[in-house]
Amino acid sequence: MCDDSPSSLVPYNGKSGLDDEKPRKEYDFSDGCQNSYSFELECHECGTKIDLTVGCGKRFPQQCPICSKKWKRKTFKKYYRAITQFKDPKFLTLTLRYDKTKIEFVAKDRDIWSMRKELFRVLREQYHKPIKGWVATVEYPNHIHLVIDSPYIDQDLISRTWQTITGDSFKVDIRQVKKYEFRKMASYLTKYISKATCWDDVDLDQLKGFHIKGQWGLNPGVPPPNLCHYGQVHKVEHETSYSSHANADRLRLFLKDSLPPLG
Numbered sequence: 330m331c332d333d334s335p336s337s338l339v340p341y342n343g344k345s346g347l348d349d350e351k352p353r354k355e356y357d358f359s360d361g362c363q364n365s366y367s368f369e370l371e372c373h374e375c376g377t378k379i380d381l382t383v384g385c386g387k388r389f390p391q392q393c394p395i396c397s398k399k400w401k402r403k404t405f406k407k408y409y410r411a412i413t414q415f416k417d418p419k420f421l422t423l424t425l426r427y428d429k430t431k432i433e434f435v436a437k438d439r440d441i442w443s444m445r446k447e448l449f450r451v452l453r454e455q456y457h458k459p460i461k462g463w464v465a466t467v468e469y470p471n472h473i474h475l476v477i478d479s480p481y482i483d484q485d486l487i488s489r490t491w492q493t494i495t496g497d498s499f500k501v502d503i504r505q506v507k508k509y510e511f512r513k514m515a516s517y518l519t520k521y522i523s524k525a526t527c528w529d530d531v532d533l534d535q536l537k538g539f540h541i542k543g544q545w546g547l548n549p550g551v552p553p554p555n556l557c558h559y560g561q562v563h564k565v566e567h568e569t570s571y572s573s574h575a576n577a578d579r580l581r582l583f584l585k586d587s588l589p590p591l592g
Contacts, residue, residue: 353378360384362395388522388541389533401519404542408464408476409515411547415462415478418506420514423448423491425471426498434531435471437539439495445473447494448487458482462546466518469528474518476506478546518542 354377359365362384370379387393388400412418423445427435435441445465452458458480465475484503492499506514522542 352376353380355380355382357382358384360395360399362393364393389528391528392533401522404522405515405519407544407547407550408518409512410550411462411464411544412476412506412511412515414548415476417480418476418478418511418514419482420502420504420506421475421477421487422502423473423475424498424500425495426500427471434469434535436467436469436473437536441467441471441473442540442543444491444494445475448490451490451494452482452487456482456486458486460546462544464518464544464547465542466521467541468521469531474521476514476518 352375356379359382364385364387365382366385367380367382370381371377372379384396384399385393386400387396390397423441425435425439425441425444427433449460449463453460460477460479462478463475465473467473482503484501487501487503488499491501519542
């Protein structure tokens, strides 16, 4: 006979023998975002249920002023930390020639990131001028601004190489960044990623898949916190790496339901 007396339900190693209610935690990283999303997560190690709320993660003030400021602030901290760690920082601006009578996003249409990559490859392999690290921001419609960690590079050399790569553009500028300019330079780079007037003529929906900022060769920052003391939240169905939802991506969360599409 099955013994269902109260004595048979005495907890053993924290378990009563019944399906106990799992502990539940709540986290809100939305910071007041009016377009926030909520998800239910579960830790497979301990069974803890987690209710998570994140902001929409949109990067322009026209779309979400709160998330835009947060994204800009986060980028500034990353860039400032990088510049202070560079041994020989230099400010570099690369420009693409374009028809000023037309409204066009030249940097996107001509893929300025690929041209930048080719420029750095040529400088490294042919002229032995390695770029040890960099942070960058695209300015609409035809510029990319970078702070690079590199030895001395003659501006004429960069100009000639840039013209060879682009076919028609030779305007570049490079100069040393002084120690007292570190904060100012990080602020200068990050202002373009959310400055409304820079993107007034751009259909923001067309920016999907195009990076307006980038970095390489940076030392790792502070690791993201764990949502569960037993470790990162484990996946329930599938993993997300949806870059627009900055908080979820930063915490490397595994979500039960897919994130909603960008709007």
